[in-house]
Amino acid sequence: MSGFRDKGFGDRLSTAQNARKAMLERVRAKPGADDPAVAERRAARQAISAAREARLAEREAAKVAEQARVAAEREASQAAEHEQRRAQEANEAVERAERAERQVALEAEQKAARDARYAARKARK
Template sequence: MSGFRDKGFSDRLSTAQNARKAMLERVRAKPGADDPAVAERRAARQAISTAREARLAEREAAKIAEQVRETAEREARQTAEQEQLLAQEANEIVERAEAAERQIALEAEQKAARDARYAARKARK
């Protein structure tokens, strides 16, 4: 076991210092805000975001247009139903008036026939 070596304090200290240096180098190696690649990625993200917002706005506009269309159809259907009800009521009123006129005419005919029978009976006596 001659290969085993116990790490001392100085070894651990130098290992930690090397790790800090490596992390610092990684940070320094990252491109800055003025790097063209970073600007290109930012522009690509911005374009994606703008396209997403445009799609959302288009979807929202389509939804609103659909609601407006449905509302217009519903109102047109209700108006047609109301007109139909009014027409039915008008027809019923006309039918009732005609029935009343027929009844009055029938009663007048019956009265005239009754009066004629009464007059004929009086004339026979």
């Protein structure tokens, strides 16, 4: 145990003082705000930030344009479906009217045939 050395209060104080001095030297060694390297890094960060904001704005504009395109396509397809439905309903109405006319004509023809048979039967008696 001859290598063990008990640190005293003075040793701890000097160690703390040395640590404070080292921290102070590190702070003093950092370049100031007016240093050209710091100004260059700040300008680079600002350029990167501006480019990022431009990309975000471009992406947002593209998203809005895509949404507008999709909405226009949806509106056009809905208008086409609506027009097709109206045309189909008109065709069905015409078909129903023709079917009703054919039914009326068929009923009139059947009545005429029935009346003719009735008249023939009366004539035979």
